[in-house]
Amino acid sequence: MAHVTEDVIVIMASDGNDDPAYIPQLLAKIDEGYDLVSGSRFAKGGRTDDSDDPVGIRRLGNKLFTWIVNVAWNADYTDSTYGMRALTREAWQKLNIDTVKNETEFVMSIRSAKLHLKVCQIPVVEGQRAGGEVKARSLSTGWSFLKVLLHET
DSSP: OOOOOOOOOOOOTTTOOOOGGHHHHHHHHHHHTOEEEEEEEETTOOBBBOTTTTTOOHHHHHHHHHHHHHHHHHHEEESOOOEEEEHHHHHHHHTTTTOSTTTTTHHHHHHHHHHHHHHEEEEOOOOOTTSSSSSSSSHHHHHHHHHHHHHHH
Protein backbone atom coordinates (compact mmCIF):
# COMPACT_ATOMS: atom_id res chain seq x y z
CA MET A 1 0.00 0.00 0.00
CA ALA A 2 2.94 2.34 0.54
CA HIS A 3 3.54 2.25 -3.21
CA VAL A 4 -0.01 3.14 -4.28
CA THR A 5 -0.03 6.28 -6.41
CA GLU A 6 -3.68 6.29 -7.49
CA ASP A 7 -6.21 8.51 -5.72
CA VAL A 8 -8.62 5.65 -4.97
CA ILE A 9 -7.90 2.18 -3.60
CA VAL A 10 -10.26 -0.80 -3.93
CA ILE A 11 -9.77 -3.71 -1.54
CA MET A 12 -11.28 -7.15 -2.05
CA ALA A 13 -10.96 -10.45 -0.19
CA SER A 14 -8.37 -12.86 -1.49
CA ASP A 15 -10.73 -15.83 -1.14
CA GLY A 16 -12.86 -14.87 -4.15
CA ASN A 17 -16.15 -14.20 -2.36
CA ASP A 18 -16.32 -10.50 -3.29
CA ASP A 19 -18.13 -9.74 -6.53
CA PRO A 20 -16.22 -7.21 -8.66
CA ALA A 21 -19.58 -6.11 -10.08
CA TYR A 22 -19.90 -3.91 -6.96
CA ILE A 23 -16.79 -1.87 -7.79
CA PRO A 24 -18.68 0.74 -9.87
CA GLN A 25 -21.07 1.36 -6.93
CA LEU A 26 -18.15 1.74 -4.53
CA LEU A 27 -16.40 4.17 -6.86
CA ALA A 28 -19.59 6.16 -7.50
CA LYS A 29 -19.86 6.82 -3.75
CA ILE A 30 -16.21 7.91 -3.65
CA ASP A 31 -17.04 10.31 -6.50
CA GLU A 32 -19.88 11.65 -4.34
CA GLY A 33 -17.31 12.70 -1.75
CA TYR A 34 -17.09 9.76 0.63
CA ASP A 35 -13.67 8.97 2.10
CA LEU A 36 -14.43 5.27 2.55
CA VAL A 37 -17.17 3.06 1.14
CA SER A 38 -17.58 -0.50 2.29
CA GLY A 39 -19.80 -3.38 1.38
CA SER A 40 -22.29 -4.56 3.97
CA ARG A 41 -23.73 -8.04 4.12
CA PHE A 42 -26.21 -6.88 6.74
CA ALA A 43 -27.59 -3.72 5.12
CA LYS A 44 -31.04 -4.03 3.55
CA GLY A 45 -30.53 -5.96 0.31
CA GLY A 46 -27.25 -7.54 1.43
CA ARG A 47 -26.66 -11.17 2.27
CA THR A 48 -23.90 -13.23 3.81
CA ASP A 49 -22.82 -16.71 2.82
CA ASP A 50 -23.53 -18.71 5.96
CA SER A 51 -23.08 -22.10 4.33
CA ASP A 52 -20.01 -22.82 6.46
CA ASP A 53 -21.39 -21.24 9.66
CA PRO A 54 -24.57 -23.21 10.40
CA VAL A 55 -24.75 -22.09 14.04
CA GLY A 56 -24.37 -18.41 13.12
CA ILE A 57 -21.36 -17.70 15.34
CA ARG A 58 -19.72 -15.34 12.81
CA ARG A 59 -23.00 -13.51 12.16
CA LEU A 60 -23.55 -13.02 15.89
CA GLY A 61 -19.95 -11.94 16.40
CA ASN A 62 -20.13 -9.45 13.55
CA LYS A 63 -23.32 -7.93 14.89
CA LEU A 64 -21.82 -7.68 18.39
CA PHE A 65 -18.56 -6.08 17.26
CA THR A 66 -20.43 -3.73 14.90
CA TRP A 67 -22.72 -2.68 17.75
CA ILE A 68 -19.73 -1.97 20.00
CA VAL A 69 -18.09 0.20 17.34
CA ASN A 70 -21.35 2.08 16.76
CA VAL A 71 -21.85 2.76 20.46
CA ALA A 72 -18.22 3.50 21.35
CA TRP A 73 -17.49 5.82 18.43
CA ASN A 74 -20.95 7.08 17.45
CA ALA A 75 -20.80 5.29 14.10
CA ASP A 76 -23.61 3.95 11.95
CA TYR A 77 -22.27 0.69 10.52
CA THR A 78 -24.30 -2.36 9.62
CA ASP A 79 -21.16 -4.43 8.97
CA SER A 80 -17.85 -3.32 10.48
CA THR A 81 -15.75 -6.26 9.32
CA TYR A 82 -16.50 -6.89 5.65
CA GLY A 83 -13.49 -6.62 3.39
CA MET A 84 -14.75 -5.17 0.11
CA ARG A 85 -13.98 -1.47 0.31
CA ALA A 86 -12.99 1.58 -1.66
CA LEU A 87 -11.21 4.50 -0.06
CA THR A 88 -9.21 7.51 -1.02
CA ARG A 89 -5.46 7.33 -0.72
CA GLU A 90 -5.68 10.29 1.66
CA ALA A 91 -8.08 8.35 3.90
CA TRP A 92 -5.75 5.33 3.82
CA GLN A 93 -2.88 7.52 4.99
CA LYS A 94 -4.98 9.03 7.80
CA LEU A 95 -6.05 5.58 9.00
CA ASN A 96 -2.43 4.55 9.58
CA ILE A 97 -3.27 0.86 9.23
CA ASP A 98 -0.76 -1.23 11.15
CA THR A 99 -2.39 -4.65 10.95
CA VAL A 100 -1.68 -7.44 8.51
CA LYS A 101 -4.29 -10.04 9.39
CA ASN A 102 -8.06 -10.20 9.05
CA GLU A 103 -8.67 -7.46 11.60
CA THR A 104 -7.56 -4.81 9.07
CA GLU A 105 -11.11 -3.99 7.95
CA PHE A 106 -12.30 -3.82 11.55
CA VAL A 107 -9.51 -1.37 12.37
CA MET A 108 -10.47 0.66 9.30
CA SER A 109 -14.05 0.91 10.56
CA ILE A 110 -13.00 1.98 14.05
CA ARG A 111 -10.45 4.53 12.95
CA SER A 112 -12.76 5.96 10.28
CA ALA A 113 -15.30 6.61 13.02
CA LYS A 114 -12.69 8.02 15.39
CA LEU A 115 -11.40 10.37 12.67
CA HIS A 116 -14.92 11.35 11.58
CA LEU A 117 -14.24 10.34 7.99
CA LYS A 118 -17.17 10.46 5.61
CA VAL A 119 -18.19 6.80 5.34
CA CYS A 120 -21.03 4.93 3.69
CA GLN A 121 -21.94 1.30 3.13
CA ILE A 122 -23.62 -0.37 0.18
CA PRO A 123 -25.48 -3.67 0.41
CA VAL A 124 -23.56 -6.60 -1.06
CA VAL A 125 -24.23 -10.28 -1.49
CA GLU A 126 -21.28 -12.28 -0.26
CA GLY A 127 -20.48 -15.17 -2.57
CA GLN A 128 -19.04 -18.53 -1.71
CA ARG A 129 -15.32 -18.72 -1.21
CA ALA A 130 -13.34 -19.91 -4.20
CA GLY A 131 -11.32 -22.27 -1.99
CA GLY A 132 -14.46 -23.59 -0.36
CA GLU A 133 -13.43 -23.24 3.26
CA VAL A 134 -12.91 -20.43 5.72
CA LYS A 135 -9.33 -20.00 6.86
CA ALA A 136 -10.14 -17.60 9.71
CA ARG A 137 -11.52 -19.35 12.77
CA SER A 138 -14.38 -17.66 14.62
CA LEU A 139 -12.93 -17.80 18.14
CA SER A 140 -9.42 -16.68 17.20
CA THR A 141 -10.84 -13.91 15.00
CA GLY A 142 -13.13 -12.77 17.81
CA TRP A 143 -10.18 -12.74 20.19
CA SER A 144 -8.13 -10.62 17.77
CA PHE A 145 -11.09 -8.21 17.36
CA LEU A 146 -11.39 -7.92 21.15
CA LYS A 147 -7.69 -7.05 21.38
CA VAL A 148 -8.21 -4.42 18.66
CA LEU A 149 -11.08 -2.89 20.64
CA LEU A 150 -8.94 -2.69 23.77
CA HIS A 151 -6.06 -1.15 21.83
CA GLU A 152 -8.24 1.43 20.06
CA THR A 153 -10.05 2.70 23.18
